[in-house]
Amino acid sequence: MKHEWSSRLTFILAAVGSAVGLGNVWKFPYITGEYGGGFFIFAYLFCVALIGLPIMLTEIALGRRGKHSPVNTLAELSLEAGASPRWNLLGWSGMIAGCLILSYYSVIAGEVMAYTFRAASGMFTQQTADGIKGIFNTLTSDAEKLLAWHTLFIVLTVVAVARGVKGGIEKTVTFLMPALFIVLLVLVGYAMNSGGFSQALDFMFTPDMDKFFYARNDAGAYLVDANGEKIFTWKALMVAMGHAFFTLSLGMGAIMMYGSYLNRHVSIGKMAMIIVSLDTLVALLAGLAIFPLVFVNNLDPASGPGLIFETLPLAFASMPGGAFIGTLFFALLFFAALSSAISLIEPTVAFLIESKKMRRIKATAWTGFVIWLTGLATIFSMTGLTLKDIGEALLGAIGLDEIELNSALFQYNPFQVIDFFTASIMLPLGGMLIAIFAGWIMDRESTQREFSFSNRFIYPVWYFMVRYISPVLVLMVFLNIIGIFSFD
Numbered sequence: 254m255k256h257e258w259s260s261r262l263t264f265i266l267a268a269v270g271s272a273v274g275l276g277n278v279w280k281f282p283y284i285t286g287e288y289g290g291g292f293f294i295f296a297y298l299f300c301v302a303l304i305g306l307p308i309m310l311t312e313i314a315l316g317r318r319g320k321h322s323p324v325n326t327l328a329e330l331s332l333e334a335g336a337s338p339r340w341n342l343l344g345w346s347g348m349i350a351g352c353l354i355l356s357y358y359s360v361i362a363g364e365v366m367a368y369t370f371r372a373a374s375g376m377f378t379q380q381t382a383d384g385i386k387g388i389f390n391t392l393t394s395d396a397e398k399l400l401a402w403h404t405l406f407i408v409l410t411v412v413a414v415a416r417g418v419k420g421g422i423e424k425t426v427t428f429l430m431p432a433l434f435i436v437l438l439v440l441v442g443y444a445m446n447s448g449g450f451s452q453a454l455d456f457m458f459t460p461d462m463d464k465f466f467y468a469r470n471d472a473g474a475y476l477v478d479a480n481g482e483k484i485f486t487w488k489a490l491m492v493a494m495g496h497a498f499f500t501l502s503l504g505m506g507a508i509m510m511y512g513s514y515l516n517r518h519v520s521i522g523k524m525a526m527i528i529v530s531l532d533t534l535v536a537l538l539a540g541l542a543i544f545p546l547v548f549v550n551n552l553d554p555a556s557g558p559g560l561i562f563e564t565l566p567l568a569f570a571s572m573p574g575g576a577f578i579g580t581l582f583f584a585l586l587f588f589a590a591l592s593s594a595i596s597l598i599e600p601t602v603a604f605l606i607e608s609k610k611m612r613r614i615k616a617t618a619w620t621g622f623v624i625w626l627t628g629l630a631t632i633f634s635m636t637g638l639t640l641k642d643i644g645e646a647l648l649g650a651i652g653l654d655e656i657e658l659n660s661a662l663f664q665y666n667p668f669q670v671i672d673f674f675t676a677s678i679m680l681p682l683g684g685m686l687i688a689i690f691a692g693w694i695m696d697r698e699s700t701q702r703e704f705s706f707s708n709r710f711i712y713p714v715w716y717f718m719v720r721y722i723s724p725v726l727v728l729m730v731f732l733n734i735i736g737i738f739s740f741d
């Protein structure tokens with residue numbers, strides 16, 4: 254039986270649910286903080302408009318045309334275009350990326366759940382900075398606790414997805430998304446009256462090119478070369494682009510999957526605009542909810558991934574009604590994470606149902622189990638495991654214990670590797686290839702048909718973008734990372 258969304262609205266809720274997630278509320282504010290605010294937001298909006306929006310349209314269009322999970326959709330569409338059916342490898346790498354992302358996403362979402370309870374029980378109230386740090390360290394150094402929350406989050410995701418597109422996914426997002434928006438507006442309202450609002454606006458919208466373009470160390474000081482000159486870098490642009498893919502759920506087939514459940518008579522132009530706008534709105538609102546509290550308490554906006562777990566609770570500790578606002582905040586983050594997790598697992602589940610003739614419950618349970626297991630790598634990263642430990646253990650196993658792994662690369666942990674590899678490599682690469690497939694491989698007639706309910710200007714603009722602009726931009730940023738090509 255082929256599913257279809259009950260209405261356009263449920264498609265929007267599901268797609269916005271996918272897009273709005275930890276990326277908007279946890280990641281966006283902290284990377285914005287790290288790269289100096291204003292100019293980073295500008296670069297991010299630029300990537301969203303020139304890369305994100307066209308690829309969002311592409312994924313919806315291709316999914317709806319293929320009507321299957323990404324692997325089979327791409328196989329079918331390449332057959333139709335007379336191209337190699339191997340384009341479906343893109344679907345495979347998408348499934349792998351989705352599972353890898355969910356494996357760490359779930360661990361962080363588990364921490365969010367733990368924090369919801371901690372906030373509700375008043376644990377942050379009146380705490381000092383050390384106290385808050387202590388709470389964070391106690392949680393993240395305890396592998397068993399992390400595992401318990403990670404397990405709970407995976408189970409919730411599996412239950413929602415196993416109940417099917419209408420009975421599970423639609424029902425869940427129909428509750429979660431409105432709740433999320435209401436809570437977010439309450440939080441922004443609170444932040445507006447907190448006294449730090451104008452400072453937050455200033456931070457978010459005043460461009461600081463230096464912090465964007467020059468390399469800095471972990472403590473935030475500029476690095477200099479032998480001549481005492483600051484060192485130029487495109488890293489921030491790369492992070493902005495990676496984030497545009499991540500926050501819009503692009504590049505791995507999640508939106509393609511949701512597009513496959515979409516009715517033929519819907520304007521995909523309108524849908525893509527709504528999804529992209531709402532996702533961006535939520536990210537900006539999240540910044541406006543968080544940064545005022547950070548500034549009014551004289552905390553550091555550039556505190557990195559700990560912004561939500563260490564900096565913000567400190568703000569909650571001393572605010573009037575902090576326990577309540579804190580609980581709302583983490584509940585919101587949990588809602589956002591759950592509806593995203595659903596979309597990360599669905600392409601694999603749908604593929605197993607289609608191609609392996611599995612029942613949905615079994616397909617979801619198996620996929621969930623593999624992801625849960627992979628999540629252990631992130632849990633042990635939190636508790637201190639590095640690549641060096643793994644490498645030395647492997648070397649030791651083959652009797653080479655005397656080799657020392659001292660390269661800086663080995664100081665990273667598996668979580669950082671998975672995060673970088675998926676968000677900065679697999680998603681942009683996947684998105685670029687999807688754009689190339691739609692712009693250069695498929696027939697014009699087949700893509701054009703998907704735009705027949707959209708404004709007639711959208712198709713030519715989209716076509717030009719996916720052929721010449723989006724893939725080229727992604728490629729330029731890529732070549733730059735590997736150092737083959739340099740802008741300056």
Ligand code: TRP
Pocket residue numbers: 271272273274275276277351354498499500501502503504505507593594596597680
């Ligand atoms: N977009 C979500 C976020 O911002 C995460 C997410 C859900 C995602 N589905 C995805 C990321 C697919 C990449 C690909 O948190």
